[in-house]
Amino acid sequence: MSDFSIGDIAKQSGIPASTIRYYERIGLLPTAKRINGKRVYDETVLAQLSVIMLAKTMGFHIEEIQTLLHGFPATQPASERWQALAPNKLEIIDQQIRQLETMRYRLQQTLACDCHTLEQCAQVNPR
Amino acid sequence: MSDFSIGDIAKQSGIPASTIRYYERIGLLPTAKRINGKRVYDETVLAQLSVIMLAKTMGFHIEEIQTLLHGFPATQPASERWQALAPNKLEIIDQQIRQLETMRYRLQQTLACDCHTLEQCAQVNPR
DNA sequence: CTACTACTTAAAGTGAACTTCAAGTCAAGG
DNA sequence: CCTTGACTTGAAGTTCACTTTAAGTAGTAG
Secondary structure, three states: OOOEOHHHHHHHHOOOHHHHHHHHHHOOOOOOEEEOOEEEEOOHHHHHHHHHHHHHHOOOOHHHHHHHHHOOOOOOOHHHHHHHHOOOHHHHHHHHHHHHHHHHHHHHHHHOOOOOOHHHHHHHOOO | OOOEOHHHHHHHHOOOHHHHHHHHHOOOOOOOEEEOOEEEEOOHHHHHHHHHHHHHHOOOOHHHHHHHHHOOOOOOOHHHHHHHHOOOHHHHHHHHHHHHHHHHHHHHHHHOOOOOOHHHHHHHOOO
């Protein structure tokens, strides 16, 4: 266990090598050890990538992920970090869900409407 | 009724003049009549802008809106146009809603978790 | 005449998160 | 020795929907 190339990590994680390099460049990942100039990893980087991916699936931006990873004393528990990140993230997500539900409703309306023109649709669905 | 400047239309619609010019430039709006080189509108442009805004609130891209507006014979009823646009738009929206609900769930989990490290959070919430 | 305001244009800039490119290095296989 | 494949770097390109900028024009108020 140890000594994976960036290609290996890319395959295992499903994240393109170019993206892994990019994450290192911007400091999301630590600078990898080099052998003959080439990056060499052990499996801990997979866990680090998992954290990044999790945060991304939760809708955090890269800058927020930076804070999450490096903006706290090492002893600070995970939940406190998440809480500190975006105090109103839940509300933001709820708002986005409501927005999509509005979209959905309007789409259903127009798919079944009997407006002759698009302008009529717009009148029926005012902003 | 008639003879509005682009500034008037911007105020009435809430859409920046720069955006209105942009829409004209890319063909979303017809080329406006000019008087002394300046755009002059009547109120029909407000209805056209309403259609654009409605389509945007429904999640359509500009290229799709182009099709919606100009990709059909003039006699084609509105509902058929909407239907032709993105046959699976409803499913796409539903998928986005589900994605956000997953986000929401994960966020709630991590906000209340007792993981010591972020890596543990990632393990509990696998991709 | 001079400000001032609102408008005109083409072209360049913005932001986010990558991706692609050009040019080069390195080790292994034949 | 030569080719192949995977890697390296910094820089530039991509996407989308605008926004901003620079330089200029036209009408109006004082």
